[in-house]
C-alpha cells in the first residue's frame with residue numbers, strides 16, 4: 001500500500017500526521033514526555049494541563065477502566081506551569097501544544113502572561129473544561145464568563161492559542177459558544193474534554209469505582225464517540241473557517257479517526273485507548289486510517305475532511 005499524505009496544518013504549524021495525545025495522557029512527567037517524543041505516528045505532543053502551582057490532584061483511586069471506556073477524576077495533577085513552559089521551549093522532536101488551566105481567571109492570566117513573555121512561539125491551549133476539580137465549575141459552560149476571560153486574555157496575548165471545550169448537548173449551546181469564540185482570534189478548539197460527572201456503579205460491591213467527588217468523574221473512551229463526533233460536526237458548522245478543530249473522544253480505531261476528520265476535525269487526539277493499549281496505538285490507528293483511505297481512493301486528509309453527507 002502506498003503511503004498517503006497525512007500532513008496537517010494547525011495555526012501555521014505543520015504536523016506530519018493528524019494524531020495527538022489527549023492532554024493528561026502520558027504527558028505529565030519528563031519521562032512520559034520523552035516517551036511521546038519517541039512515539040512513531042504521534043505527530044505532536046500536548047502537555048498535561050499546567051496550573052500556576054504544582055498539584056498532586058485528587059485522591060486515588062481516580063481512574064477506572066471500563067469495557068466501554070473509562071471514568072476519571074484526576075483533578076489536574078501536574079508539575080506546575082514553569083516545568084511545561086520550559087519543556088516546550090526545549091522539545092525539538094515534534095511540534096508541541098502547551099496546555100494550561102487555572103483555578104481562577106487570575107491564575108490563567110498570570111500563567112499566560114509568562115507564556116507571552118517567554119521565547120515559546122508554539123501553540124498554547126487554554127483548558128476551559130476540566131470537570132474534576134472539586135468546587136470549580138467548567139468555565140466553558142458559562143458563556144458570559146468565557147467571553148470575559150477571553151477578552152482579558154486577548155488584551156495582551158498575541159501568540160497562537162486555542163481552547164479545550166467540554167461537550168455540549170444542546171444545539172442552542174453550540175450556537176452560543178460559537179458566537180463567543182468567533183469574536184476572538186483563537187487558532188483552534190479542542191473538542192471534547194471528558195463527559196463530566198458520570199457515575200459508574202459496581203453492583204457487586206454496591207459502591208462507586210473512584211474516590212473523589214463521591215464517585216462522579218469524567219467519562220472517556222468508546223462510549224463517548226458519538227458525543228465527540230457531534231461536537232466536532234456542530235462546531236465545524238458554526239465556527240469561523242480560521243478556527244481549526246482538534247477532535248478528541250472515543251477513538252479506538254482508524255475508522256474513528258476517519259469519522260472525526262469527516263466531521264471536520266483537522267487533528268485527532270487519543271486518550272483512553274492509549275491507556276488501554278499503550279503508545280503503539282498510534283501506529284495501528286495510522287495503518288488503519290491509511291487502509292481506509294486507500295480503499296476509498298483518498299490521497300490526503302483534505303480529500304474528505306468535513307465532507308460528511310446528510311441523508
Ligand code: SIN
Pocket residue numbers: 023024049072073074075076077127129130131132133193218
Ligand atoms: C484531570 O482531571 O486532570 C483531567 C481533566 C482535564 O484535563 O481537564
